[in-house]
Amino acid sequence: MKWFDIVVVGGGAAGMMAAICAARQGAAVTLIERNQKVGRKLYITGKGRCNVTNHCSPEEVRAATPRNGKFLYSALEHTPPAWVEEFFEGLGVKLKVERGNRVFPASDKSIDIIHALFFELKRLNVTMTTWQRVSSVTLKDGAVSGVEIGTAGDKWGWGEPCKAVILATGGLSYPATGSTGDGLWMAEELGHTLVDIKPSLVPLESPDPFCAQMQGLALKNVTLTVKNRKKKVVYQEQGELLFTHFGLSGPLVLSASAHMRDFEKDQYTCAIDLKPALDEATLDARLVRELSAGANKDMDNLLGALAPRLLVPVLLERAAIPGDKKAHDLTKQERRRLLELFKCFPVAVSGPRPIDEAIVTSGGVKVSEVDPKTMMSKKIPGLFFAGEMLDVDAYTGGFNLQIAWATGRAAGEGAAAYLGESDESKQF
Numbered sequence: 533m534k535w536f537d538i539v540v541v542g543g544g545a546a547g548m549m550a551a552i553c554a555a556r557q558g559a560a561v562t563l564i565e566r567n568q569k570v571g572r573k574l575y576i577t578g579k580g581r582c583n584v585t586n587h588c589s590p591e592e593v594r595a596a597t598p599r600n601g602k603f604l605y606s607a608l609e610h611t612p613p614a615w616v617e618e619f620f621e622g623l624g625v626k627l628k629v630e631r632g633n634r635v636f637p638a639s640d641k642s643i644d645i646i647h648a649l650f651f652e653l654k655r656l657n658v659t660m661t662t663w664q665r666v667s668s669v670t671l672k673d674g675a676v677s678g679v680e681i682g683t684a685g686d687k688w689g690w691g692e693p694c695k696a697v698i699l700a701t702g703g704l705s706y707p708a709t710g711s712t713g714d715g716l717w718m719a720e721e722l723g724h725t726l727v728d729i730k731p732s733l734v735p736l737e738s739p740d741p742f743c744a745q746m747q748g749l750a751l752k753n754v755t756l757t758v759k760n761r762k763k764k765v766v767y768q769e770q771g772e773l774l775f776t777h778f779g780l781s782g783p784l785v786l787s788a789s790a791h792m793r794d795f796e797k798d799q800y801t802c803a804i805d806l807k808p809a810l811d812e813a814t815l816d817a818r819l820v821r822e823l824s825a826g827a828n829k830d831m832d833n834l835l836g837a838l839a840p841r842l843l844v845p846v847l848l849e850r851a852a853i854p855g856d857k858k859a860h861d862l863t864k865q866e867r868r869r870l871l872e873l874f875k876c877f878p879v880a881v882s883g884p885r886p887i888d889e890a891i892v893t894s895g896g897v898k899v900s901e902v903d904p905k906t907m908m909s910k911k912i913p914g915l916f917f918a919g920e921m922l923d924v925d926a927y928t929g930g931f932n933l934q935i936a937w938a939t940g941r942a943a944g945e946g947a948a949a950y951l952g953e954s955d956e957s958k959q960f
Contacts, residue, residue, distance in 0.1 A: 537561065538947045539679050539694040541666045541715060543570030545933055546919025547700035548649045549940030550947070554698075555656035557948035562659040562692070564666055564681065566714075570653075571646035573702065577933065578634075582642030584620060585613045585937065586930035587633040593934055597926040598790065599732075603899040604924060604935065607907075611938035613930075619937075623648040634930050669697050669718055669915065676914030695954060696914040696947040698907075700940065703893020703920040704729060715921050716896060723911050725898040727923045730793070731890030733786045733932075736802075736881045738779030742846045743879070746775040749842045755805040756784045758791060760798050767791040770808055775842075780879060786891060787928050793894065795883045804877040806839065816871050823867070827860040834859050838874070847873055892932050896923040906946025907939055914950060918943040 540551045543565030551563045563570070574582055586593065590608035594601040617627055617635060625648045626638040637644045653660060668680045670691060678693040701715030713729075720726050751773055758767040767788045774782035780802070792800050807815050819838070826834045832855035835844045848855050851869040853862070887893065897917050901910050907922075909915040919936040926932050 537694060537951055538696045538698065538944075539564060539666075539692065540698045540700060540944075541679065542700035542702060542919075543567070543660070543662070544573050544700060544702055544919065545571075545936040546702075546921075546940035546943075547698070548653060549937050550698045550700055550916075550918050550944035551658050552649065552652050552656060553941045553944030554948045555653075555658050555944075557945055559948040559951055561656075562661060562694070563653065564664050564679070565660065565662045566665045568663055570650060570660060570662065574646050575642050577642060578636060578930075580642055581636050581640045582645045583928075583930040583933060584627065584635045584637065584645060585616045585934040587617070587629045587635050588613055593926070593931055596929065596931045597924060597935065598793075599894060599926075600899050600922075600924045601926075603902075603904050603922075604938065606905045607938040607942045608934075610905075611941045613934055616934060616937045620645065620648060623652055632929050666714065666718075669699075669722060671722075671912065674912065676912060695951055696916065698916040698918055698943045698947055699921050700918040700943070701921065703896060704887045704890075715917075719897050719917070719921065722909075722915065724901055724909065726896065727898050728895035729887070730894045731884045731887040732790050732793075732894035732925050733891035733928055734789045734884045734887070734889055735776065735781035736779050736785055736789060736792075737883055737885060738879055738881050740779075740880050742849075743775050743779050744777045746842045746846060747777045749775045749840055750782065751775075751804070751806070751840070751843075753808070754784075755808040756788055757803045757805070758788050759801050759803075761800075766800070773804070778885065779881065783928065789884055790894075790925070790927050792881075792884070800881055802879045802881055804879065806843075806874045806877055812871060812875055815874060816867075819867060819871060823859045823862060827858070829859050830856045831859060831862065832856070835870075847877075891928070892925050893920050894925045896921050899923050903946070905942065906949065907943035908946050908950060914947075914954075916943040916947050916950075 537560040538554050540547050540563045543563055551561045555561045590612045593608055594604055625644050627635050628638045629635055664681050666679045667682050670678045676697050678691050679697055680691050699715040704713045716726055755770045760766050771784040772782050773780055773784040822837055831853055832844055851873055853866050902917055907916045907918055918940040
């Protein structure tokens with residue numbers, strides 16, 4: 533084999549895994565990354581800790597993948613989470629499992645994952661070319677023949693011949709890390725269909741002015757329920773959320789956004805149970821006790837025992853209760869309105885924040901145009917896809933990185949196998 537047998541475009545999770553797995557099969561691999569260093573997006577995943585995968589079965593990963601989870605059947609059977617854990621531990625990275633089966637490096641440092649991948653690429657003699665931007669994939673007789681490269685910010689470029697190309701440039705989320713859709717546009721130019729490029733795992737905008745009023749307030753151990761236009765519950769989970777100047781953010785909201793995929797066609801409503809550990813009767817009894825014990829207190833002072841300070845004036849305003857009203861003057865109807873707000877605090881949502889604020893991109897190359905075992909294009913021999921390039925995305929919890937590792941390995945090994953098949957065909 534010669535150098536430039538395989539060119540991997542994109543040095544993120546999927547691209548590095550693809551390059552490693554292709555090189556382990558004996559292929560001569562070049563990895564081209566537009567940033568100065570590989571793994572830039574991995575630095576910020578899991579708040580800098582890198583949620584490597586989820587300690588679960590392939591079936592559970594597919595269940596956590598609402599977008600084309602069935603397409604991943606072969607890739608996840610070949611590369612389940614257990615394989616990913618063994619892979620990194622084999623590279624010397626100790627791992628740990630936390631709440632929700634989330635897997636992190638024991639050091640809580642994403643740099644350990646990046647270094648493990650980087651030094652494995654070096655060990656395998658993968659040529660890493662950074663600070664370069666691939667502008668297009670070239671074809672000959674309908675098959676991949678090379679790539680066109682240009683220095684970032686430079687109009688001059690050159691071509692590099694190769695037998696296979698793996699596009700792993702990511703989606704459109706976090707463009708500062710280099711995910712600006714280059715690979716998607718190249719795929720489209722080559723005749724592939726791009727499906728519904730949207731943000732996922734993204735904060736939500738709200739027209740309700742009280743969100744800005746409570747900016748910075750984090751609510752822990754609350755339950756968020758999301759319903760669609762037909763009042764069907766599409767998401768319900770307990771955890772933490774955050775009020776912002778534009779609406780809602782935080783882990784619960786990011787997860788919920790993955791279930792809210794049709795803002796163009798549907799409408800969604802959010803409701804927060806502020807006291808999920810207490811049923812209505814128990815909470816009402818607690819409220820009665822507080823009112824009795826603080827009978828001479830103003831309501832805005834009394835509610836401080838039941839709700840965060842930033843939330844108190846909003847609760848009173850929405851319940852139409854003056855803040856200076858004495859507790860002993862509260863009517864049964866007013867108490868009932870407060871109770872209902874504690875158990876079901878509604879927040880209107882108008883849509884997601886821009887895609888450049890999303891953790892992942894929903895949509896991508898249409899999966900029916902891709903071989904699910906090898907990730908090779910069904911349209912162009914020698915063209916492969918991995919990671920966020922594909923129209924596949926999952927919920928939070930390490931599932932999206934698991935998809936990156938699995939599709940990256942499938943593409944890398946698939947490309948190496950394609951080289952062998954191509955060489956054999958030329959012998960006859």
